Amino acid sequence: SARVMPTQERKLFSSTLFHKIFKAHTSLSLKKCKGCLYKISTSMVEKGTSLLKMMEISVAEAEKRTGKNAVNMQETYTVYLIETRPVDAASEGTNPVPDSLWRRYSEFELLRNYLLVTYPFSVVPPLPEKRAEFVWHKLSADNMDPDFVERRRVGLENFLLRVASHPDLSSDKIFYSFLTEENGWKETVFETGFQAKADSRLKALNATFRVKNPDKRFAEMKHYGDELQSVISQLLRVRARAADRLYGVYKVHGNYGRVFSEWSAIEKEMGDGLQSAGHHMDAYAASVDDILEEEEHYADQLKEYLFYADALRAVCRKHELTQYELEMAAQDLTSKKQQREELATGTIRTFSLKGMTSKLFGQETPEQREAKVKMLETQIEEGEELVKERNTECEEFVKSAWVDIERFKEQKDHDLREALISYAIMQISMCKKGIQVWNNAKECFSKM
Amino acid sequence: MLRLLSQQLRLNERDLHASVFGPGKDSKTDTSTTQTDGSSFNASMQTSPASMINQYKFEEEEEDADTKDIFVTVDNPESHVTAIETYITYRVETKTTRSEFDSSEFEVRRRYQDFLWLKGRLEEAHPTLIVHPLPEKFVMKGMVERFNEDFIETRRRALHKFLNKIAEHPIFSSSEDFKIFLTAGSGELTSHKKQGPGFLSRMGETVKAVAAAVRGVRNRPQEFTDMQEYAEAFSQKISSLDKVTQRIVREQKEYLEELKECGPTYALWSQSEQELAEPLKNVAGCVDNCCKETEEQVKHLNDHLIPVLHEYVLCADTLKAVLRRRDNIQADFEGKTEALATKKADRDAMRDELDKAEDRLEWANNALKTDWTRWQKVMRTDLRSAFIDTAERNVSYYEKCLAVWESFLQSQRTDAEGNGNVDSS
Numbered sequence: 001s002a003r004v005m006p007t008q009e010r011k012l013f014s015s016t017l018f019h020k021i022f023k024a025h026t027s028l029s030l031k032k033c034k035g036c037l038y039k040i041s042t043s044m045v046e047k048g049t050s051l052l053k054m055m056e057i058s059v060a061e062a063e064k065r066t067g068k069n070a071v072n073m074q075e076t077y078t079v080y081l082i083e084t085r086p087v088d089a090a091s092e093g094t095n096p097v098p099d100s101l102w103r104r105y106s107e108f109e110l111l112r113n114y115l116l117v118t119y120p121f122s123v124v125p126p127l128p129e130k131r132a133e134f135v136w137h138k139l140s141a142d143n144m145d146p147d148f149v150e151r152r153r154v155g156l157e158n159f160l161l162r163v164a165s166h167p168d169l170s171s172d173k174i175f176y177s178f179l180t181e182e183n184g185w186k187e188t189v190f191e192t193g194f195q196a197k198a199d200s201r202l203k204a205l206n207a208t209f210r211v212k213n214p215d216k217r218f219a220e221m222k223h224y225g226d227e228l229q230s231v232i233s234q235l236l237r238v239r240a241r242a243a244d245r246l247y248g249v250y251k252v253h254g255n256y257g258r259v260f261s262e263w264s265a266i267e268k269e270m271g272d273g274l275q276s277a278g279h280h281m282d283a284y285a286a287s288v289d290d291i292l293e294e295e296e297h298y299a300d301q302l303k304e305y306l307f308y309a310d311a312l313r314a315v316c317r318k319h320e321l322t323q324y325e326l327e328m329a330a331q332d333l334t335s336k337k338q339q340r341e342e343l344a345t346g347t348i349r350t351f352s353l354k355g356m357t358s359k360l361f362g363q364e365t366p367e368q369r370e371a372k373v374k375m376l377e378t379q380i381e382e383g384e385e386l387v388k389e390r391n392t393e394c395e396e397f398v399k400s401a402w403v404d405i406e407r408f409k410e411q412k413d414h415d416l417r418e419a420l421i422s423y424a425i426m427q428i429s430m431c432k433k434g435i436q437v438w439n440n441a442k443e444c445f446s447k448m
Numbered sequence: 449m450l451r452l453l454s455q456q457l458r459l460n461e462r463d464l465h466a467s468v469f470g471p472g473k474d475s476k477t478d479t480s481t482t483q484t485d486g487s488s489f490n491a492s493m494q495t496s497p498a499s500m501i502n503q504y505k506f507e508e509e510e511e512d513a514d515t516k517d518i519f520v521t522v523d524n525p526e527s528h529v530t531a532i533e534t535y536i537t538y539r540v541e542t543k544t545t546r547s548e549f550d551s552s553e554f555e556v557r558r559r560y561q562d563f564l565w566l567k568g569r570l571e572e573a574h575p576t577l578i579v580h581p582l583p584e585k586f587v588m589k590g591m592v593e594r595f596n597e598d599f600i601e602t603r604r605r606a607l608h609k610f611l612n613k614i615a616e617h618p619i620f621s622s623s624e625d626f627k628i629f630l631t632a633g634s635g636e637l638t639s640h641k642k643q644g645p646g647f648l649s650r651m652g653e654t655v656k657a658v659a660a661a662v663r664g665v666r667n668r669p670q671e672f673t674d675m676q677e678y679a680e681a682f683s684q685k686i687s688s689l690d691k692v693t694q695r696i697v698r699e700q701k702e703y704l705e706e707l708k709e710c711g712p713t714y715a716l717w718s719q720s721e722q723e724l725a726e727p728l729k730n731v732a733g734c735v736d737n738c739c740k741e742t743e744e745q746v747k748h749l750n751d752h753l754i755p756v757l758h759e760y761v762l763c764a765d766t767l768k769a770v771l772r773r774r775d776n777i778q779a780d781f782e783g784k785t786e787a788l789a790t791k792k793a794d795r796d797a798m799r800d801e802l803d804k805a806e807d808r809l810e811w812a813n814n815a816l817k818t819d820w821t822r823w824q825k826v827m828r829t830d831l832r833s834a835f836i837d838t839a840e841r842n843v844s845y846y847e848k849c850l851a852v853w854e855s856f857l858q859s860q861r862t863d864a865e866g867n868g869n870v871d872s873s
Contacts, residue, residue, distance in 0.1 A: 228720060230722065231716055238710050242706035245706050252699055253696065270832075281562070417723075424856045428853045432850065435846045436845045439839070441835075446832070
């Protein structure tokens with residue numbers, strides 16, 4: 001079964017694959033996504049082991065394809081063009097053609113699932129939503145809708161950039177080949193055998209279990225994840241409804257345009273003023289489309305952290321699982337030790353079926369008892385090894401997870417603050433447009 | 449010019465008050481106007497002395513604001529409860545320097561019925577002049593109580609506008625009924641109301657009007673047909689504007705309902721955060737401030753633009769009514785012309801009647817044409833200033849919201865500088 005790559009191996013990968021490793025703290029510049037104002041600023045990266053320093057990554061285009069699916073039925077789906085280019089090339093001014101390949105959403109999902117299983121202690125960046133949610137009436141919930149596809153393209157690019165700037169995830173081989181090897185990538189992923197681990201983990205995670213000594217920090221973090229998810233959901237809902245209403249307000253003003261125009265036809269002196277005022281009312285009504293499109297980007301930024309909350313909770317749950325497995329191992333060890341004690345002293349303190357049956361059906365021979373003790377001894381030895389292993393696993397998990405959680409917290413605080421600022425900027429822009437339109441209208445009215 | 453004429457009219461009114469059917473004196477004006485025979489005044493015009501004036505033609509001058517010599521206010525609504533009914537009275541205060549008023553200040557209380565009476569009198573006296581509309585009797589939508597505060601306030605404002613429009617009108621403001629309305633004690637007003645044409649003669653007039661309406665007008669001059677078309681079109685447009693504005697108010701209110709939930713959500717979020725708590729609380733505050741501004745903007749729309757548009761919807765109906773009445777007067781004249789041609793007996797009496805009808809028609813046409821032009825000017829001024837006002841208010845709304853968000857940005861910049869980070873925003 002696949003294991004998490006031990007630390008040494010990962011470091012080796014880094015140095016052989018990427019010979020330029022920046023050791024200094026670097027604050028990465030804002031990356032502006034093509035054609036929109038959505039900025040992501042990748043937060044400070046420790047030790048500079050970030051793929052983003054080596055290559056430029058972008059999801060440049062989206063295209064519709066048709067093909068036969070698994071059950072041999074015709075389907076239409078969208079593919080996204082991933083472009084990569086070494087960072088140096090652009091700065092040298094040669095500007096070579098980037099390498100590129102096409103991927104569909106399901107492949108992104110596969111990549112993410114692989115990362116989730118392989119780096120359970122990392123807060124793995126989320127994908128953009130599978131289906132459009134928190135829509136307001138104008139937006140189509142249809143996955144084929146061009147606006148939805150465009151926003152998804154941006155979201156996918158964002159996902160890749162986040163992974164590429166993550167201290168642990170960015171040096172993953174599978175991730176690298178996702179970006180560079182079009183064919184056979186899927187097979188490579190499956191070869192890692194991560195799915196088997198995924199299945200067992202998934203089963204364990206879905207089962208309800210109680211940890212005896214929960215780590216307070218993780219419990220708090222999980223609670224925070226719950227709260228974050230709840231409040232961002234609420235905010236997105238409320239915002240969508242408000243956007244819907246605002247759309248109505250602006251659009252009704254378009255009727256002023258129509259009526260002013262009609263009215264101007266029957267007036268002499270008032271005609272010109274009314275007519276031109278009407279044009280401004282039309283402009284006002286039309287302006288809401290751009291305003292709300294910009295707000296959608298803000299909503300997308302919030303959505304990313306809505307999904308991040310889920311990733312955070314996943315780490316906490318995985319920690320719980322690790323903790324639980326440790327406790328189970330310890331518990332098992334204790335019971336085995338007790339059994340040995342009982343056999344040695346002949347007292348039965350713990351209930352065991354074997355014990356009961358032997359009581360009912362007669363005592364066992366000393367040879368039998370001897371054999372049992374020996375077996376228990378072996379089991380206890382193994383048990384102790386297991387407990388030690390799990391303990392180490394737990395400790396390492398806690399250490400790695402906590403580092404990433406701290407990194408995540410900083411990134412979240414920074415990004416969300418930027419998002420709020422950009423929201424304010426949007427509001428200001430909207431107000432400025434309003435001032436301009438109504439001042440123009442006022443001038444026209446004065447000429448009535 | 450207009451004022452001088454008005455003063456002349458008032459003087460004449462006083463002279464004529466005693467003799468309802470007396471001949472009208474010649475107006476001493478410098479403009480040459482068509483003189484009609486002062487003795488042949490129409491019996492149906494016996495209601496108000498002002499109508500005894502055989503002719504007037506007023507110039508299309510703008511009245512100076514400086515020369516305004518009468519100021520009327522309507523305020524202070526009060527509820528009155530009697531055994532039979534409950535009703536509201538309004539205080540009507542008048543300040544004037546006009547000589548025909550016995551004093552310079554008057555204060556009376558009037559109820560809606562009294563305003564209705566005044567309007568009726570003015571319409572009767574001047575069937576083809578445009579009387580500014582009164583607020584409606586009832587509000588049909590929903591179960592709006594007559595004594596609801598908003599309703600009373602809206603009505604008060606409309607009544608105030610009504611009286612001021614009357615005061616600004618060159619003919620109406622010199623109406624005796626108007627003067628009595630402004631100055632008489634309640635007992636005096638009641639007794640004055642009882643005067644005027646008896647029930648039977650009023651009935652006679654109504655029958656005549658109906659007959660004329662049924663007969664229909666044959667040769668309506670083109671200019672009046674044009675006016676009719678204009679009135680129809682104007683009515684449609686202004687009704688549309690009224691509806692559109694009401695819809696905007698509705699949508700704004702619904703937007704406000706949703707927006708009101710945003711602030712508290714940001715505030716709730718801030719409770720789970722540490723570093724983000726401050727900016728989130730700040731944003732919550734900004735959203736709440738914008739809510740307040742939106743609320744005030746909606747209120748302004750409701751209190752200012754909508755009443756004006758509504759008034760002009762009613763005005764459009766008045767225009768149509770005035771044109772109908774003119775048509776009736778013409779129909780009456782046409783009917784009498786026909787009668788004279790066909791009947792053999794009573795030719796002298798009928799010729800007399802015909803002359804009176806002709807005078808009435810000419811007088812009505814001139815009055816209408818002049819007042820129409822005047823009305824259009826006033827309409828243009830009123831609507832223009834209402835729209836300008838609305839535009840200014842909207843600018844102010846956006847300016848205030850802008851300031852709210854800029855202060856947020858400012859706070860974040862100073863915060864960032866304080867923490868040693870430099871944000872590119």
